[in-house]
Amino acid sequence: MADRNRKRAAQPDLAVDAAAPTGRGQTVPVLLPYPFAGPFDYRVPPAMAVAPGDVVLVPLNRRSEIGVVWDGPPDGSIGDNRLRPISGPVDAPPMRADIRQLVDWIAAYTVSPPGTVLAMALRVPAIPAEPPPVGWQRADAPPPARMTEARQRVLAALGDTHMPGPDLARAAGVSPALLRGMAAAGLLIPVALPVPPPFTRPDPDHPGPALSADQEAAAADLRTAVAAQAFSVTLLDGVTGSGKTEIYLEAIAECLRHGRQALVLLPEIALSSQWLARFERRFGVAPAVWHSDLPSRTRRITWREVAAGAAPVVVGARSALFLPFPDLGLVVVDEEHETAFKQEEGVVYHARDMAVVRARLCAAPAVLVSATPSLETIANVEAGRYHRLHLPDRFGGAKLPRVELLDLRESPPERGHFLAPKLIEAIRETFARGEQAMLFLNRRGYAPLTLCRTCGHRMQCPNCTAWLVEHRARRILQCHHCGHTIPIPAECPECKAAHSLTAVGPGVERITEEARATFPDARLLVMASDTLTGPHAAAEAARAIEAREVDLIIGTQIVAKGWHFPYLTLVGAIDADLGLAGGDLRAAERTVQLLHQVAGRAGRADAPGRVLLQTWSPEHKVMQALLSGDLESFRDNEAAERRPGNWPPYGRLAALIVSADTAEAADIAARDLGRAAPMADGILVLGPAPAPLAILRGRHRRRLLLKARRDVAVQPLIRTWLASVATGRGVRVDVDIDPVSFL
Numbered sequence: 038m039a040d041r042n043r044k045r046a047a048q049p050d051l052a053v054d055a056a057a058p059t060g061r062g063q064t065v066p067v068l069l070p071y072p073f074a075g076p077f078d079y080r081v082p083p084a085m086a087v088a089p090g091d092v093v094l095v096p097l098n099r100r101s102e103i104g105v106v107w108d109g110p111p112d113g114s115i116g117d118n119r120l121r122p123i124s125g126p127v128d129a130p131p132m133r134a135d136i137r138q139l140v141d142w143i144a145a146y147t148v149s150p151p152g153t154v155l156a157m158a159l160r161v162p163a164i165p166a167e168p169p170p171v172g173w174q175r176a177d178a179p180p181p182a183r184m185t186e187a188r189q190r191v192l193a194a195l196g197d198t199h200m201p202g203p204d205l206a207r208a209a210g211v212s213p214a215l216l217r218g219m220a221a222a223g224l225l226i227p228v229a230l231p232v233p234p235p236f237t238r239p240d241p242d243h244p245g246p247a248l249s250a251d252q253e254a255a256a257a258d259l260r261t262a263v264a265a266q267a268f269s270v271t272l273l274d275g276v277t278g279s280g281k282t283e284i285y286l287e288a289i290a291e292c293l294r295h296g297r298q299a300l301v302l303l304p305e306i307a308l309s310s311q312w313l314a315r316f317e318r319r320f321g322v323a324p325a326v327w328h329s330d331l332p333s334r335t336r337r338i339t340w341r342e343v344a345a346g347a348a349p350v351v352v353g354a355r356s357a358l359f360l361p362f363p364d365l366g367l368v369v370v371d372e373e374h375e376t377a378f379k380q381e382e383g384v385v386y387h388a389r390d391m392a393v394v395r396a397r398l399c400a401a402p403a404v405l406v407s408a409t410p411s412l413e414t415i416a417n418v419e420a421g422r423y424h425r426l427h428l429p430d431r432f433g434g435a436k437l438p439r440v441e442l443l444d445l446r447e448s449p450p451e452r453g454h455f456l457a458p459k460l461i462e463a464i465r466e467t468f469a470r471g472e473q474a475m476l477f478l479n480r481r482g483y484a485p486l487t488l489c490r491t492c493g494h495r496m497q498c499p500n501c502t503a504w505l506v507e508h509r510a511r512r513i514l515q516c517h518h519c520g521h522t523i524p525i526p527a528e529c530p531e532c533k534a535a536h537s538l539t540a541v542g543p544g545v546e547r548i549t550e551e552a553r554a555t556f557p558d559a560r561l562l563v564m565a566s567d568t569l570t571g572p573h574a575a576a577e578a579a580r581a582i583e584a585r586e587v588d589l590i591i592g593t594q595i596v597a598k599g600w601h602f603p604y605l606t607l608v609g610a611i612d613a614d615l616g617l618a619g620g621d622l623r624a625a626e627r628t629v630q631l632l633h634q635v636a637g638r639a640g641r642a643d644a645p646g647r648v649l650l651q652t653w654s655p656e657h658k659v660m661q662a663l664l665s666g667d668l669e670s671f672r673d674n675e676a677a678e679r680r681p682g683n684w685p686p687y688g689r690l691a692a693l694i695v696s697a698d699t700a701e702a703a704d705i706a707a708r709d710l711g712r713a714a715p716m717a718d719g720i721l722v723l724g725p726a727p728a729p730l731a732i733l734r735g736r737h738r739r740r741l742l743l744k745a746r747r748d749v750a751v752q753p754l755i756r757t758w759l760a761s762v763a764t765g766r767g768v769r770v771d772v773d774i775d776p777v778s779f780l
């Protein structure tokens with residue numbers, strides 16, 4: 038990926054210069070934020086001058102649309118007489134050349150229409166700026182005017198300065214209407230008030246923690262990379278609790294010293310209260326935050342401050358990649374192994390990989406951070422493309438937690454229960470020491486399956502190939518794919534037997550019920566996406582845990598995220614085997630990452646941590662890797678298994694997902710695609726086959742998988758392939774380059 042980008046990145050401004058001067062009668066390409074194949078040509082009106090990047094209004098059919106003047110020559114296929122003129126400019130800063138390159142790059146890499154990618158970069162600037170607030174000052178040479186006592190009070194209150202209208206009215210004890218009257222009489226003149234900058238510059242020399250020797254060595258390397266002001270990629274790989282965050286904050290400090298901007302991508306920005314607090318402790322002020330749930334006014338202000346170079350540090354979700362930094366000097370991707378960085382809807386792209394592209398386009402260093410790096414990143418290290426910094430020890434002498442496997446075949450939980458006796462005992466001991474425990478199960482709700490004891494009927498979603506999940510407190514069954522919800526039925530819908538429906542298997546809600554019964558005095562907190570709705574709830578949960586108002590935390594994968602809870606010493610995984618079902622290429626790798634991250638929450642301060650993994654297959658390579666803690670060997674084994682078959686990261690994968698309203702239409706389209714599959718040395722097309730989620734939201738899905746040697750450029754192959762097949766009405770083909778999900 039990085040290689041194919043080199044040509045463009047080396048000459049970022051050529052296209053701009055070549056197309057810059059515009060004159061009468063000129064034609065330019067304008068890219069619109071819609072899924073067209075490319076930009077459309079428009080005529081530049083005589084009185085207007087435009088350059089690539091300008092945001093403009095253009096007519097499209099009978100509507101007026103916002104677009105961006107694009108690079109390169111016009112397409113020229115539309116005759117002069119049919120060419121329509123640009124309607125006018127839009128009050129927005131031009132789109133920078135590096136963002137335009139990023140849009141083109143992502144479109145080409147993901148086989149997406151460039152306009153669809155543009156839409157992600159254009160969501161904000163189209164909104165006009167707010168006028169600066171207005172205040173009043175005395176007129177220099179006021180005309181003769183009636184001078185009442187109230188008017189004199191206003192002039193006295195103003196003195197020689199200016200004041201916002203409401204403040205002035207209050208200070209002088211007059212109405213706003215009286216101020217307007219004085220303005221009309223020429224006694225007051227309006228002044229634009231300075232807007233206080235919303236983001237204070239973080240102080241790089243605000244005293245931070247004293248780093249250990251290991252940490253300092255890693256920080257020094259990162260500082261050097263930042264000071265070089267050149268593209269590079271560094272993997273910062275250190276065990277959980279080794280202080281990776283503190284280290285990359287030093288890289289940010291260096292970036293600030295050079296007066297440049299820094300971008301940090303986090304996988305779950307709503308769960309980042311502890312991260313934000315840490316940043317404030319290090320720099321004295323908060324960073325700018327960016328994600329899609331921000332109020333639109335905040336988004337607008339943030340976007341413009343970033344564009345003006347006045348937001349020195351931005352921490353954000355995937356979409357922050359498209360912010361218009363004029364002087365980006367560092368890109369950090371924390372928890373780089375996280376699949377949350379893969380956007381699965383719309384433009385299907387991996388934000389970690391695109392962050393590296395972004396860094397390259399603006400000649401900045403990228404830092405990828407993880408205690409459990411992905412095989413993709415490790416392969417890039419081994420190929421010499423990425424540099425690696427490794428921290429083998431936790432900070433301050435804290436030990437990594439001791440991991441034990443609980444063989445459920447030998448010591449199963451009581452019938453109808455899910456906590457094995459040994460786990461219960463360990464939790465009791467933890468409470469007795471005044472410490473906290475955490476139970477992890479990556480499943481929301483009460484039970485994943487509801488089944489009729491009389492006829493065996495399973496409650497299934499009518500729109501998806503999925504069971505309905507019971508949420509007992511809310512008395513509903515719900516599909517976690519499409520949201521379809523029904524009340525829990527009193528009788529089996531199939532055989533009408535009453536009181537025959539029974540819950541099979543646990544979700545966190547059921548574990549909470551069991552924990553409440555087992556530890557009646559313990560204070561419980563559930564951390565799942567449906568109990569922690571939004572940043573405030575998540576911050577409050579973290580606060581309560583830090584303040585030791587909680588004894589037992591029960592959660593889904595949310596609990597694996599970067600949390601630092603000093604009094605948490607025991608972690609129990611209810612079903613360590615859960616992620617291994619399904620046979621996904623990365624199932625083992627992901628399970629190790631997730632469980633290792635959850636385990637890494639235990640014993641981060643003085644008291645040692647303990648981790649109990651409940652499993653039916655303790656001999657499995659994943660359990661053995663977690664037991665030994667030797668992730669390096671685990672990764673080597675995974676690599677050895679994937680290399681011969683050219684599986685990622687040693688080869689390329691691309692998925693085509695065919696979907697249609699009927700099974701027949703999906704089958705026909707998938708078969709036609711299969712017949713037209715490219716055949717060449719080094720590539721192999723697997724399928725079509727029904728997707729594991731064969732029906733999703735009522736659409737029937739089939740999958741094809743293209744596997745290629747690393748040196749094969751798959752995008753042109755796929756483009757030709759798709760163009761060679763005419764798919765029927767209502768059929769969609771989605772392309773997923775480097776697929777992470779195989780559902």
Ligand code: ADP
Nearest residue numbers: 246247248249277278279280281282283432601
């Ligand atoms: P990681 O991101 O590698 O899991 P963190 O950066 O969260 O590790 O560090 C773990 C804990 O140790 C945090 O509370 C952090 O503030 C603390 N810590 C790390 N390095 C230092 C240091 N040099 N001085 C003081 N505290 C530190």
Ligand code: ZN
Nearest residue numbers: 498501516519
């Ligand atoms: Zn559904």
